[in-house]
Amino acid sequence: xxxxxxxxxxxxxxxxxxxxxxxxxxxxxxxxxxxxxxxxxxxxxxxxxxxxxxxxxxxxxxxxxxxxxxxxxxxxxxxxxxxxxxxxxxxxxxxxxxxxxxxxxxxxxxxxxxxxxxxxxxxxxxxxxxxxxxxxxxxxxxxxxxxxxxxxxxxxxxxxxxxxxxxxxxxxxxxxxxxxxxxxxxxxxxxxxxxxxxxxxxxxxxxxxxxxxxxxxxxxxxxxxxxxxxxxxxxxxxxxxxxxxxxxxxxxxxxxxxxxxxxxxxxxxxxxxxxxxxxxxxxxxxxxxxxxxxxxxxxxxxxxxxxxxxxxxxxxxxxxxxxxxxxxxxxxxxxxxxxxxxxxxxxxxxxxxxxxxxxxxxxxxxxxxxxxxxxxxxxxxxxxxxxxxxxxxxxxxxxxxxxxxxxxxxxxxxxxxxxxx
Amino acid sequence: xxxxxxxxxxxxxxxxxxxxxxxxxxxxxxxxxxxxxxxxxxxxxxxxxxxxxxxxxxxxxxxxxxxxxxxxxxxxxxxxxxxxxxxxxxxxxxxxxxxxxxxxxxxxxxxxxxxxxxxxxxxxxxxxxxxxxxxxxxxxxxxxxxxxxxxxxxxxxxxxxxxxxxxxxxxxxxxxxxxxxxxxxxxxxxxxxxxxxxxxxxxxxxxxxxxxxxxxxxxxxxxxxxxxxxxxxx
Numbered sequence: 001x002x003x004x005x006x007x008x009x010x011x012x013x014x015x016x017x018x019x020x021x022x023x024x025x026x027x028x029x030x031x032x033x034x035x036x037x038x039x040x041x042x043x044x045x046x047x048x049x050x051x052x053x054x055x056x057x058x059x060x061x062x063x064x065x066x067x068x069x070x071x072x073x074x075x076x077x078x079x080x081x082x083x084x085x086x087x088x089x090x091x092x093x094x095x096x097x098x099x100x101x102x103x104x105x106x107x108x109x110x111x112x113x114x115x116x117x118x119x120x121x122x123x124x125x126x127x128x129x130x131x132x133x134x135x136x137x138x139x140x141x142x143x144x145x146x147x148x149x150x151x152x153x154x155x156x157x158x159x160x161x162x163x164x165x166x167x168x169x170x171x172x173x174x175x176x177x178x179x180x181x182x183x184x185x186x187x188x189x190x191x192x193x194x195x196x197x198x199x200x201x202x203x204x205x206x207x208x209x210x211x212x213x214x215x216x217x218x219x220x221x222x223x224x225x226x227x228x229x230x231x232x233x234x235x236x237x238x239x240x241x242x243x244x245x246x247x248x249x250x251x252x253x254x255x256x257x258x259x260x261x262x263x264x265x266x267x268x269x270x271x272x273x274x275x276x277x278x279x280x281x282x283x284x285x286x287x288x289x290x291x292x293x294x295x296x297x298x299x300x301x302x303x304x305x306x307x308x309x310x311x312x313x314x315x316x317x318x319x320x321x322x323x324x325x326x327x328x329x330x331x332x333x334x335x336x337x338x339x340x341x342x343x344x345x346x347x348x349x350x351x352x353x354x355x356x357x358x359x360x361x362x363x364x365x366x367x368x369x370x371x372x373x374x375x376x377x378x379x380x381x382x383x384x385x386x387x388x389x390x391x392x393x394x395x396x397x398x399x400x401x402x403x404x405x406x407x408x409x410x411x412x413x414x415x416x417x418x419x420x421x
Numbered sequence: 422x423x424x425x426x427x428x429x430x431x432x433x434x435x436x437x438x439x440x441x442x443x444x445x446x447x448x449x450x451x452x453x454x455x456x457x458x459x460x461x462x463x464x465x466x467x468x469x470x471x472x473x474x475x476x477x478x479x480x481x482x483x484x485x486x487x488x489x490x491x492x493x494x495x496x497x498x499x500x501x502x503x504x505x506x507x508x509x510x511x512x513x514x515x516x517x518x519x520x521x522x523x524x525x526x527x528x529x530x531x532x533x534x535x536x537x538x539x540x541x542x543x544x545x546x547x548x549x550x551x552x553x554x555x556x557x558x559x560x561x562x563x564x565x566x567x568x569x570x571x572x573x574x575x576x577x578x579x580x581x582x583x584x585x586x587x588x589x590x591x592x593x594x595x596x597x598x599x600x601x602x603x604x605x606x607x608x609x610x611x612x613x614x615x616x617x618x619x620x621x622x623x624x625x626x627x628x629x630x631x632x633x634x635x636x637x638x639x640x641x642x643x644x645x646x647x648x649x650x651x652x653x654x655x
Contacts, residue, residue: 232501233430236523240436243526261523265503292505295512299519302535302544322506329505 001155005147012143017108020136021097024110027051027129028095031063032114035074035125041118043125045074054078060132062107068124086128087111099133106133172196176203183210185282185318224268235261269326269393282316283324285347285354292329293345296336305339311347317354317421319401327397331358331417334391338362342412353403353420362414370407422537422580423447423598425469427457427483428499429476437470440526441533445560445573445580447601454478461487465597466494467584468537470529473500473511481514488515495536499524534558541584543645548583550643553622553630555583562622569621574599578614579622582631582641591638615639 030050038044045065053061054076062084064075070088087098090113098109109130116123172195182188190210191203235257242253289311297305317324335343339360347356398405403421410416424446428434431452438448449464451457454475461469461483469487473480484496498511498519508519517539518532534546534557546558552565560576562569571579577599582590592611600606615631622630632642 230501232522233433237430237432237436239523240433240440240526244436244440257523269503291509291513295509298512298517301517301539322504325505325509329508 001151001158005151008147009144012147013140016136016139016143020108020131021095021110024097024108024129024131025095027054027061027063028110028112028127031065031127031129032112035065035127037116037118041120041123043073043116043123047077049076057081060135061129062131063127063129066126066128068113068126073125084109084130086130090126092124100130107131108133108136172199176206180206187282189214227268231264232261235264266392269396282318283321284313285315285317285324285356286311286313288321288324289328289332289345289347292325292332296332300336303336303339304341305336306342308342308344308346311345311356312349315347315349315354319397319421323397323401326393327419327421328356328358330391330394331419335360335362335415335417338414344410344412350420356419356421358417358419359410359412360414361410361412364409364413365407365415422467422577422584423449423465423601424533425449425451425457425461425464425466427451427454427469427475427480428472429453429474430472437529441530444530445576446533447577447599447604449602452476454480454483458483458486460602461492461494462490464602465594467581467598468495468497468533468540470497470499470533471516473498473502473507481510484511484514484516493540495540497529497532497536537584541586543584549646550583550630551628551646553628553643555579564622571618571621574610575614575618575621578611579618582639586641586645589634589638589640594638 031045034049035043035045043065049055049063051061053059054063055078057078057080059078062076062078062082064079064086065073067073083102084107085100085102086109087096087100089098090096090111092113092115094112096111098111100107100109107130109128112127114125114127116125175193176191176195176199179188179191179193183190190207195203239254239257242250242257247253289309293307293309297307319327332343332345335358339362342361344359345356347354394405397403398419398421401421403419406418408416408418422445424441426434426437426441426448428437428450429452434450434452438450441448449460449466451460455477457469457471457475458478460466471480471483475483478486480498480500484498487496495518496516498508498516499522500507500511500519501522503521511519517536520529520532538544538546538557543557546556548555548557554563556562557580560580562571562576562579578595581595581598595611596606615633619631622628628643630641630643632640634640
């Protein structure tokens with residue numbers, strides 16, 4: 001739009017300039033037509049001219065005729081109070097145009113030299129006409145005002161129209177983007193909305209990608225599960241065989257077998273969490289906690305533990321369901337194991353995270369143990385079987401989902417585990 | 422007490438069977454889910470130990486199907502998959518406890534005993550009646566603080582009677598719960614066991630712990646003491 005404006009502006013200016021020059025030429029021709037030699041062979045021009053602007057003082061058009069040695073032969077009425085710095089350059093028979101200016105005004109002028117034959121020889125007379133540029137400038141100013149005004153108006157309308165078209169045109173893409181956010185937040189599993197047919201190849205491909213990564217994850221986990229199964233049964237058999245022997249190395253063998261088992265277990269669980277997709281769905285917290293509690297109540301039936309459960313049913317966490325089970329299974333199992341009679345679970349939605357507090361009335365955790373538990377990346381084989389592994393797993397899961405764990409002392413007497421995830 | 426083990430790995434199956442037999446249980450085994458389900462449905466077991474990864478019918482399915490037809494014996498799950506989701510699934514299906522492979526035999530035994538006691542509504546390993554005290558962990562019986570010398574079968578009989586107090590137990594039922602399926606049974610042996618037990622438990626005939634109901638069976642007649650420690654029956 002600006003380019004168009006500039007081109008039009010330049011074109012118009014040239015045009016006006018050309019028109020002005022044409023006008024100056026015409027003035028010269030008119031002066032030439034009225035000039036004639038008198039009896040004394042001096043050039044004479046009538047004082048009153050055909051062009052009215054030349055006859056008014058302080059007008060915008062000025063003219064004079066001089067001799068080759070700068071003697072004024074004739075000048076128009078309009079020259080009376082105006083001093084115009086005409087240029088001296090001329091060529092006989094040619095129009096020479098100049099831009100000249102005084103302190104206040106600027107002019108376009110033309111010089112034309114003509115030769116008159118006299119008895120004595122020939123005399124050269126220079127015809128000079130100047131026109132105030134204001135005329136030209138005001139025309140250009142008016143044109144520019146109109147031009148840029150219109151161009152700005154048209155540009156604005158075009159931009160508005162273009163924005164509307166873009167908005168309308170990009171609506172399906174925005175729809176896709178919104179659906180993708182839903183998937184990211186775990187509210188949807190795939191792109192299920194209605195999209196224009198131009199976008200269906202894209203959405204189909206995205207869905208395929210989502211499905212295939214889900215399937216891959218499932219296959220990966222199944223493979224790991226099967227591997228765990230196939231490794232652990234032989235370990236159990238070996239353990240049984242070693243148990244029935246009476247060799248003096250029995251304990252060493254059992255210990256080594258225990259270490260192998262811990263490593264297998266830890267690495268398998270770790271591998272299962274590392275491969276986790278970021279596009280996992282949000283899992284409702286309450287059903288998971290409730291199921292784990294039911295399980296633990298059954299296992300620790302003799303303890304008859306009194307559970308205080310306060311988890312709002314609308315809390316969902318963007319953590320894979322299996323990981324959520326692992327996280328709270330391990331934490332709650334410890335709480336049940338160590339508690340005397342009471343376990344309390346409270347969950348609360350914070351602005352971005354969910355805070356879950358698990359407390360029990362057991363013996364609590366001493367300071368050294370607290371530090372040990374919080375120490376990340378601890379090797380599984382250094383842990384006591386069945387105890388450290390679970391907590392190492394808790395740490396791994398929290399690390400993966402950028403969660404936090406804090407261990408405090410509960411008012412109930414035992415440990416107070418605060419999870420933010 | 423008679424147990425059923427469903428485990429597809431032959432070595433582990435045999436080990437478990439031998440170990441638990443040595444601990445005084447009658448142990449039947451099945452090598453796949455279908456056979457295991459059938460045995461659990463047809464024979465009167467006191468408890469089942471079920472591996473989850475089984476051919477033909479998975480452990481979870483076996484448990485669900487048993488619970489659907491109101492089979493109530495306690496079930497201990499053996500699983501190689503230590504994942505919590507699996508544990509929850511197993512216990513939701515109707516199992517009572519789980520043990521992750523590999524495990525120590527002692528742990529298995531402790532869980533087995535705990536589950537058997539729990540299903541009988543007994544919370545402590547030692548059950549006391551007047552001067553008679555039965556330690557289910559050590560499988561020993563003391564009368565007035567002196568330990569009785571009992572054969573394995575005599576202990577099995579007294580344990581079964583004690584675990585089912587106030588209930589009339591026929592000779593057939595006793596036979597079914599102390600012998601394995603393919604054992605050559607003779608119900609007259611039961612009478613012999615009961616006779617010998619009476620003499621050992623109550624030499625002067627003052628307590629009469631085992632009552633005979635003619636044509637019906639036997640009943641353990643003593644009331645447990647320390648009843649405040651007893652949890653409700655499951």
